Amino acid sequence: EIVLTQSPGTLSLSPGERATLSCRASQSVGSFYLAWYQQKPGQAPRLLIYAASNRATGIPDRFSGSGSGTDFTLTISRLEPEDFAVYYCQQFGSSPFTFGPGTKVDIK
């Protein structure tokens, strides 16, 4: 099973600041098989990034993804009030598909 570890667990930042979220895999994951989701309280998750670096439809360009192999990063260039949420990485390259434990981005 590929275990995904996300860090930090919580990121406390102010609007306008840059957020850098890490997702580390226990084994190499093909970039195609790595996605990022955003979840706000009381809402379903929403696809943000697919294939490690491609923004999903309607996602603002302040969100970007990068990485390969075992290390992936989600960057939010300038936090907007609506960006404070929990972010999950996911791999679907091998079964069982797994999610990371999430990084909560909250307001400092």
Add this chain to the structure above:
Amino acid sequence: EVQLVESGGGLVQPGRSLRLSCAVSGFTFDDYAMYWVRQAPGKGLEWVSSISWNSGNIIYADSVRGRFTISRDNALYLQMNSLRPEDTALYYCAKGRSSGWNYFEHWGQGTLVTVSS
């Protein structure tokens, strides 16, 4: 517009069964793989099961294999048997990006399953 609407959740005693449904619209259902994901109260996301476009490929998480059965027939289903308290969660259905395994492009709002005596 893609819509996924889950139903069938509720309060059930340990050891009993429940069948979840996911009604879909806005896309050609038979062309896409589908998924179930759950989220225990206050916890993270856990993938439960996947079914390919033609039901030819089905996989389960170890935690539910042998107890849950995914199926599709103009809607997506999850038959849950021998339920345990640890199965308590909000269950989401999700639509994949393609006929095979892929990221989860669209999600429903979830249906809550509570397993308790």
